[in-house]
Amino acid sequence: MTIKQLMAAVIMTGAAVSTAVLPASAETLRWARAGDSLTLDPHAQNEGPTHTLAHQMYEPLLHRDMAGQIIPALATDWAPTDDPNVWRFNLRKGVSFHDGSAFTADDVVFSLNRAMKPTSAMKELLSSVKEVRAVDDHTVDIETDGPNPLMPNNLTNLFIMDSGWTEANNCAEPQDIANGGDNPCVRAVNGTGAYVLVSRAQDEKTVLKANPNYWGIGQFPLDVSEIVYTPIQESATRVSALLSGEVDLIQDVPVQDLDRVATTDGLSVITAPQNRTIFFGLNVGDPDLTTDNVDGKNPLADVRVRQAMNIAINRDAIKKVVMRDQSKPTGVIMPPFVNGWTEALDAYPANDLAKAKQLMADAGYADGFGITLNCPNDRYINDEAICQAAVGMFGQIGIKVTLDAKPKAQHFPLIKNRETDFYMLGWGVPTFDSEYIFNFLAHTSTDKLGSWNGTRYSNPSLDEKIVSLASETDLSVRNATISEIWNTLQDEVIYLPIHHQVLNWGMRANIDFPVQPEDQPHFKFLKIKG
Amino acid sequence: MLAFIIRRLGQALFVLLTVAFFSFAMFKFMGDPLENLLGQEATNLDRAELEERLGLNDPIVVQYVRYLARALEGDFGVSYRAGIPVAEVIMQRLPATLELAFISGMLAVVFGVLLGIYTAIRRDGFVANLIMTSSLIGVSLPTFLIGVGLIWAFSVNLGWLPSFGRGDTAPFFGVELAVMTWDGIQSLILPSITLGLYQMTLIMRLVRSEMLEVLRTDYIRFARARGLTDRALHFSHALRNTLVPVITITGVQLGLIIAFAIVTETVFQWPGVGLLFINAVNFVDIPVMAAYLLLVGIIFVTINLVVDLLYFVVDPRLRAERSGSEGP
Numbered sequence: 057m058t059i060k061q062l063m064a065a066v067i068m069t070g071a072a073v074s075t076a077v078l079p080a081s082a083e084t085l086r087w088a089r090a091g092d093s094l095t096l097d098p099h100a101q102n103e104g105p106t107h108t109l110a111h112q113m114y115e116p117l118l119h120r121d122m123a124g125q126i127i128p129a130l131a132t133d134w135a136p137t138d139d140p141n142v143w144r145f146n147l148r149k150g151v152s153f154h155d156g157s158a159f160t161a162d163d164v165v166f167s168l169n170r171a172m173k174p175t176s177a178m179k180e181l182l183s184s185v186k187e188v189r190a191v192d193d194h195t196v197d198i199e200t201d202g203p204n205p206l207m208p209n210n211l212t213n214l215f216i217m218d219s220g221w222t223e224a225n226n227c228a229e230p231q232d233i234a235n236g237g238d239n240p241c242v243r244a245v246n247g248t249g250a251y252v253l254v255s256r257a258q259d260e261k262t263v264l265k266a267n268p269n270y271w272g273i274g275q276f277p278l279d280v281s282e283i284v285y286t287p288i289q290e291s292a293t294r295v296s297a298l299l300s301g302e303v304d305l306i307q308d309v310p311v312q313d314l315d316r317v318a319t320t321d322g323l324s325v326i327t328a329p330q331n332r333t334i335f336f337g338l339n340v341g342d343p344d345l346t347t348d349n350v351d352g353k354n355p356l357a358d359v360r361v362r363q364a365m366n367i368a369i370n371r372d373a374i375k376k377v378v379m380r381d382q383s384k385p386t387g388v389i390m391p392p393f394v395n396g397w398t399e400a401l402d403a404y405p406a407n408d409l410a411k412a413k414q415l416m417a418d419a420g421y422a423d424g425f426g427i428t429l430n431c432p433n434d435r436y437i438n439d440e441a442i443c444q445a446a447v448g449m450f451g452q453i454g455i456k457v458t459l460d461a462k463p464k465a466q467h468f469p470l471i472k473n474r475e476t477d478f479y480m481l482g483w484g485v486p487t488f489d490s491e492y493i494f495n496f497l498a499h500t501s502t503d504k505l506g507s508w509n510g511t512r513y514s515n516p517s518l519d520e521k522i523v524s525l526a527s528e529t530d531l532s533v534r535n536a537t538i539s540e541i542w543n544t545l546q547d548e549v550i551y552l553p554i555h556h557q558v559l560n561w562g563m564r565a566n567i568d569f570p571v572q573p574e575d576q577p578h579f580k581f582l583k584i585k586g
Numbered sequence: 587m588l589a590f591i592i593r594r595l596g597q598a599l600f601v602l603l604t605v606a607f608f609s610f611a612m613f614k615f616m617g618d619p620l621e622n623l624l625g626q627e628a629t630n631l632d633r634a635e636l637e638e639r640l641g642l643n644d645p646i647v648v649q650y651v652r653y654l655a656r657a658l659e660g661d662f663g664v665s666y667r668a669g670i671p672v673a674e675v676i677m678q679r680l681p682a683t684l685e686l687a688f689i690s691g692m693l694a695v696v697f698g699v700l701l702g703i704y705t706a707i708r709r710d711g712f713v714a715n716l717i718m719t720s721s722l723i724g725v726s727l728p729t730f731l732i733g734v735g736l737i738w739a740f741s742v743n744l745g746w747l748p749s750f751g752r753g754d755t756a757p758f759f760g761v762e763l764a765v766m767t768w769d770g771i772q773s774l775i776l777p778s779i780t781l782g783l784y785q786m787t788l789i790m791r792l793v794r795s796e797m798l799e800v801l802r803t804d805y806i807r808f809a810r811a812r813g814l815t816d817r818a819l820h821f822s823h824a825l826r827n828t829l830v831p832v833i834t835i836t837g838v839q840l841g842l843i844i845a846f847a848i849v850t851e852t853v854f855q856w857p858g859v860g861l862l863f864i865n866a867v868n869f870v871d872i873p874v875m876a877a878y879l880l881l882v883g884i885i886f887v888t889i890n891l892v893v894d895l896l897y898f899v900v901d902p903r904l905r906a907e908r909s910g911s912e913g914p
Contacts, residue, residue: 094667094668094669095668095669097669100669101625101669102624102625102626102627103622103625177623177624177625180625180627180628180629180632181627231669238664238669238670238671242668242669242670243670257678257857258668258675259855259857259861259862259865260751260752260855260857261751286750286751286855287855288750288855289852289855289861289864289865290852290853290855292734292737292853293734293737293749293750293853293854293855294750296734296737296738296741296742296749296750297741297749297750299742300741300742300745300749301745302741302748302749302750434868463617463868464617464621464868465616465617465618465619465621465622465867465868465869465870466615466616466617466618467617468617468618468621469617469618469620469621472618472620472621472633484626496626496627501630502630503629503630503631504629504630504631505629506630507628507629507630507633508626
C-alpha cells in the first residue's frame with residue numbers, strides 16, 4: 057500500500073514536472089546527416105558538422121539565421137566605438153548556462169581568449185584581435201590591430217563557454233592533439249543554447265533535450281523538445297532510413313535519390329543554393345609545368361589558353377547531365393550571398409568551340425597539349441563525374457586531359473604543397489565577404505596569406521589592394537576596391553568557375569524548416585505544422 | 587606442447603612488428619591529416635608548425651620506433667579525429683564489432699554445417715539442389731549489395747527491421763551488448779546476416795564436399811554393413827572426420843568476418859571498430875589506423891593459434907604423432 061502510494065506520488069510529481077518543463081507539444085526530432093561532430097570542445101575543430109552540433113548547445117555572440125543573415129545571440133547589439141579599432145558588444149542580460157551559473161562579460165573575455173590560444177582551431181578568425189576587455193558585467197570591447205570593419209562576421213562560430221565550469225574541468229586550453237592532450241570539455245557541454253546534452257556516443261547517437269531555462273523561449277518556435285542525432289555515412293542507408301520513417305530529417309540527400317524522396321507520401325525535399333562554388337585552378341605562375349607534355353614553357357601562363365579553356369566548358373551540360381539540374385552554373389568563384397557578388401560577374405561565358413580553337417591557335421597551341429587534372433572523389437557533389445565531363449570538353453579543343461581522381465585526404469595536400477598544375481577546388485565563404493576569397497585564393501602565397509592559392513599567381517599591386525581591404529572603414533571605398541580586384545581576376549582567368557552547389561534536405565512533410573546556405577540547421581527555428 | 591605455444595608466440599610478435607612497420611610505411615600514401623586538423627582558414631605557417639609538432643617530417647623509421655616505444659608503455663596516442671585517447675576509442679567500439687562478428691560467425695557455422703550435412707546426405711533432392719543453387723548468390727554477391735538489398739526489402743518496403751544503428755544496449759558483466767535488449771536484437775538481424783552470409787555458404791559447400799568424400803570411404807561402407815543407424819553414421823563417424831578442414835577455414839573466416847565488418851558496419855552505421863577504421867582512413871587519423879591494424883594482427887594471430895590447438899583436440903592422430911616424434 058505504502059509502496060503504491062509512493063509510486064503514485066512519484067508519477068504525479070514526474071507528470072507535474074514534465075508538463076511544467078516541456079513546451080506544449082513534446083516532439084522528438086530524429087536527424088541524420090553523413091558526418092558526425094568531431095569533438096564537443098567548441099574551439100578544437102573548425103568544421104561544419106562540429107559547428108552544427110555545437111550551435112544547438114553553445115551560442116556565439118551573434119550568428120547566422122536560417123537565411124544566412126546575422127542575428128543577435130548572446131550580444132544584443134554591437135557597433136564600432138569612436139576609436140575605430142574598438143568594437144563594443146552589449147551582452148544579453150538574464151542568461152544562464154545549462155548548469156545555472158550566470159552569463160557575464162568575463163565568460164566572453166575568457167572564451168575569446170581561449171579561442172585565440174595556439175591549440176585552438178579558431179584562432180585564424182581572431183588573428184586581428186589585440187585585446188578583449190570586459191567594460192562591465194554586460195559590455196565587452198574587442199580591440200583590433202587597426203580598424204576591422206568586418207569583425208562581427210568572424211564571430212558567428214565563436215562559441216562562449218562558462219569560465220568557471222571550463223576552468224574547474226581543467227580545459228582552459230583547447231585540447232592539444234599533437235601532444236596527446238585530452239580534456240573533459242571534449243565529452244561534456246555547458247553552454248547557454250536552446251538544447252542540453254543528454255548523451256553522446258560518437259558515430260552512433262547523440263541525444264539533446266530542450267533547455268527549460270533558455271532565454272529565447274517565446275522568441276523562437278522551439279517546437280522540438282528532443283533531438284536524436286545519428287550520423288549515417290552510407291547515402292543509400294541514410295535515404296532508406298528516411299523512407300522507412302526511422303528518421304525525420306536528413307541532410308545530404310544524394311542527387312540521384314531526390315525524386316524518390318520527393319515523390320514519397322509524407323516526405324518532402326527542400327532545396328536552396330549553398331555557400332560553395334566549385335571551380336578549377338590553373339598553375340599560371342610556374343615557368344614550366346611538371347604534368348604537361350610541353351617542354352620548356354607553361355601553356356597555362358598564356359591568358360588566351362585560359363580563356364579558351366573557360367569557354368570550352370559547357371556549364372549547362374554539366375548542370376543537366378552530371379548534376380541532374382541540382383547546381384547553378386556561374387562565371388565567378390563567389391557564391392551569390394557574398395558581398396561583392398553581382399549578376400554581371402556571375403554571368404558565365406557561352407560555350408563557343410570555334411572561338412576557343414581560334415584562341416588556342418593564336419596562343420600557338422593549335423594542336424593542343426596534354427596535362428593532368430587532379431580531382432577529389434569524395435568531397436563535392438559528383439566531383440569526379442564533373443571532372444570526367446570536363447575532360448571530354450577540353451578534348452574538343454585539343455587539350456588531352458588525364459584525369460587523376462583521389463580521396464580528399466590525398467587531393468588537398470597536392471594543392472597545399474603546390475604539386476598540381478590543374479585541380480578542382482570548392483570554396484565556401486563563412487564571412488560572406490569577398491576579402492575572404494582574395495586572402496586565401498588570390499593573394500600571393502606567403503606565410504600568412506594565400507594558403508589555398510595553388511595557381512602560383514602573384515600580382516603585387518593586386519596584393520596591395522587585397523591587404524588594404526582589412527582596414528578600410530569607408531565601406532563604399534572598400535566595395536569599390538573589391539570590385540576592382542574582381543575585374544582583374546576575371547580578366548586574368550586564373551580559375552575556371554563551374555557552378556554553385558545546391559543543398560538538399562529531405563524531411564517529413566509536416567516539418568517547416570528552410571535550408572540554411574551554410575548547411576547549418578539551427579533547430580530552434582524548426583516548426584512542426586498542424 | 588608448451589614449446590609449440592612459445593614458438594608460435596614468438597612468431598606472432600614478429601608478425602605484429604612487421605604489420606606495424608608496413609602500416610607506417612603506407613601512411614605516407616594515405617594523405618595528410620593536416621588539412622582536417624587545421625581547417626580551411628589555416629595559414630601556411632600554421633601548417634608548417636603543426637607538421638613539425640606532430641613529427642610528420644621525420645623519416646618513417648623514426649616515426650615507427652617512436653610509436654613502438656610509446657605503444658610498449660600502453661600509450662597509443664590520441665585520435666586526431668575524436669581527440670580522445672586511441673585505447674579508449676577502440677575499447678568503446680570493440681564490443682559492438684565482436685558482438686556482431688560472434689553472432690555472424692555462429693549463424694555461419696550452425697547453418698553452414700547443418701545445410702552442408704543436409705545437402706550431402708540428400709545430394710540429389712530438390713531442396714538440396716535449390717539450396718546449392720541459391721548459395722551461389724551468397725558467394726558471388728558483394729557484401730555491400732546484400733546489405734543494401736536487405737535494407738530495401740526489410741526496412742523500407744516491409745518496415746520490419748531497423749536499417750541502421752545498434753539499437754538499445756544493456757550491460758552484460760559491464761559490457762554494453764545489443765543482444766541484451768529486444769530492440770538491439772532486431773538491429774542485429776540484418777547486419778549479422780549480411781556479414782555471415784558469405785561465410786555460411788562457404789562452410790556449407792566445404793562441409794558438403796568433405797562429407798561426400800568421407801561417405802564414399804570404405805569404413806563408412808563397413809559401418810553401414812555392420813548395421814549402424816544413419817544417424818550414428820552421419821553425425822558421429824562421417825561428420826567428425828570432415829571437421830579438420832572445416833575448423834581451419836572457420837578460424838580464418840572468423841578473422842575475415844572481423845575484417846569484413848568494415849563494409850557491413852559502414853552500410854548499417856554499426857558503431858564498431860570497422861566504422862571507426864573507415865572514418866580514420868578518410869581523416870588520415872594515423873594513431874587510430876595504426877592501432878586498428880595492430881589489433882587485427884593480434885586477432886588473426888590468436889585465431890590461428892587457437893585453430894592449431896583445436897587440431898589436437900579433434901584429430902587423435904596428431905597427438906599420437908607428436909608424442910612419437912618427441913620421444914627419446
